[in-house]
Amino acid sequence: MLLSAKSFAAALALSSTCVSASVITKLLPGFVSTNGQKFQLNGRPYYFAGTNAYWFQFISDINDVSLAMDKAKAAGLEVIRTWGFNEVNVTTIAGGLPQYGGEGAGPSSIYFQSWVNGTATINYGDNGLKRFDKVVKLAEKKGIKLVVALTNNWADYGGMDVYTVNLGGRYHDDFYTNPKIKAAFKKYVKAVVTRYALSPAIFSWQLGNEPRCGADGVRNLPRSANCTAATVTAWADEMSKYIKSLDPLHLVSVGVEGFFNHPGEEDWAYNGNDGVDSDALTKLPAVDYGTFHCYPDWWSKTVDWTTQFIKDHITAQKKIGKPFVMEEYGWLLEEDREAWLGVTSNVTRVQALTQWQNAALQGRLAGDQFWQLGVNGLSFGKSTDDGFTIYLEDAEAQTLVTDHVKKVNKQNQGFYWPF
Numbered sequence: 001m002l003l004s005a006k007s008f009a010a011a012l013a014l015s016s017t018c019v020s021a022s023v024i025t026k027l028l029p030g031f032v033s034t035n036g037q038k039f040q041l042n043g044r045p046y047y048f049a050g051t052n053a054y055w056f057q058f059i060s061d062i063n064d065v066s067l068a069m070d071k072a073k074a075a076g077l078e079v080i081r082t083w084g085f086n087e088v089n090v091t092t093i094a095g096g097l098p099q100y101g102g103e104g105a106g107p108s109s110i111y112f113q114s115w116v117n118g119t120a121t122i123n124y125g126d127n128g129l130k131r132f133d134k135v136v137k138l139a140e141k142k143g144i145k146l147v148v149a150l151t152n153n154w155a156d157y158g159g160m161d162v163y164t165v166n167l168g169g170r171y172h173d174d175f176y177t178n179p180k181i182k183a184a185f186k187k188y189v190k191a192v193v194t195r196y197a198l199s200p201a202i203f204s205w206q207l208g209n210e211p212r213c214g215a216d217g218v219r220n221l222p223r224s225a226n227c228t229a230a231t232v233t234a235w236a237d238e239m240s241k242y243i244k245s246l247d248p249l250h251l252v253s254v255g256v257e258g259f260f261n262h263p264g265e266e267d268w269a270y271n272g273n274d275g276v277d278s279d280a281l282t283k284l285p286a287v288d289y290g291t292f293h294c295y296p297d298w299w300s301k302t303v304d305w306t307t308q309f310i311k312d313h314i315t316a317q318k319k320i321g322k323p324f325v326m327e328e329y330g331w332l333l334e335e336d337r338e339a340w341l342g343v344t345s346n347v348t349r350v351q352a353l354t355q356w357q358n359a360a361l362q363g364r365l366a367g368d369q370f371w372q373l374g375v376n377g378l379s380f381g382k383s384t385d386d387g388f389t390i391y392l393e394d395a396e397a398q399t400l401v402t403d404h405v406k407k408v409n410k411q412n413q414g415f416y417w418p419f
Helices: 005-015 021-027 062-074 129-142 160-166 172-176 179-195 229-246 278-283 303-320 334-341 349-362 396-411
Strands: 032-035 038-041 048-052 079-083 087-089 113-116 119-122 145-149 202-206 251-253 290-294 324-329 367-370
Touching: 032 251, 048 396, 062 129, 079 367, 087 160, 119 160, 119 179, 129 145, 129 179, 160 172, 160 179, 172 179, 172 229, 179 229, 229 251, 229 278, 278 290, 278 303, 290 303, 303 324, 303 349, 324 349, 349 367, 349 396, 367 396
Parallel strands: 048 079, 048 367, 079 145, 087 113, 145 202, 202 251, 290 324, 324 367
Antiparallel strands: 032 038, 113 119
């Protein structure tokens, strides 16, 4: 159900009248909407347990994507977050920043936009957006909903700094304020969003993956001294409204990690230091739901700290009156934690994630998506493993995926925790 100009024009005209969003979604079944703190699908509550598979776009054999979707669907994972971007770039600044390569899914001939000395070219070819067409069509066929992120805070697969170095920016956060950079991003957003504006496979458009004032400080451009939470919020307000002007039928989210902005807090995840104000972003008129991520391994936090972080977002969901989704969460396997971080933990992945999932269920969080989907049996073997991957064929998936999905689905039947 890719874009038909006549059909989209009719839907756009309908949306601009006094006809409510609920009526529109009845006329266009399969579109997800919101109702207070929860999502709706075809007029019914839609709590979900989903996952992430950013790599759908980048593996060469589309049959592998089909198989992965089949396995996800069989496990009850209907909402999958993926990347709707991939920049190829030859422009850097002195010292070679930003740095690319070494992405988790491996080398790929598929890209959506190329940059050469300030000129961007959107790739509409077979190894560009026509490839993404196939992913969306598969999702439509299989009843999968895609959360599509439109750029990346980090250097993987291009992202914000590609725009910045090509268009005269100096700092990472110039992406949020430089008019030329914002116009270039809008041009790409328009090409993608309007292409799939009538596809029921799109769960939501996401402004970016983990927007912050800064990035990793090694592969990315440096942060300026002027970026604050207000900077990122203003950008999100502008871009979310722009997407809604192109496609009023799909949901929009920002894609942040959900850090709070409470002045005076010592904890960096609560004091707005990274330029994220979860509450302010979620309250924006064109943002339909809030997001947060949970990586205590990377953040030097504990399992219990993370549980409280989840509870604080459940409180925000109730206070703001919009859904929140724990759209990335993971706990390293012990061997990876020891090898990469030099620390150990007596808490297993099953124990950690079960504690977080139960907190989400108890608070009736609108949705969750673990990082990341793992499947065996692809043409090249296993899908990519970054230490957080949960392979559906492994024993831990019974508890963390199969059993959890069943519990979440009970909420759609009117049951309340504990089940």
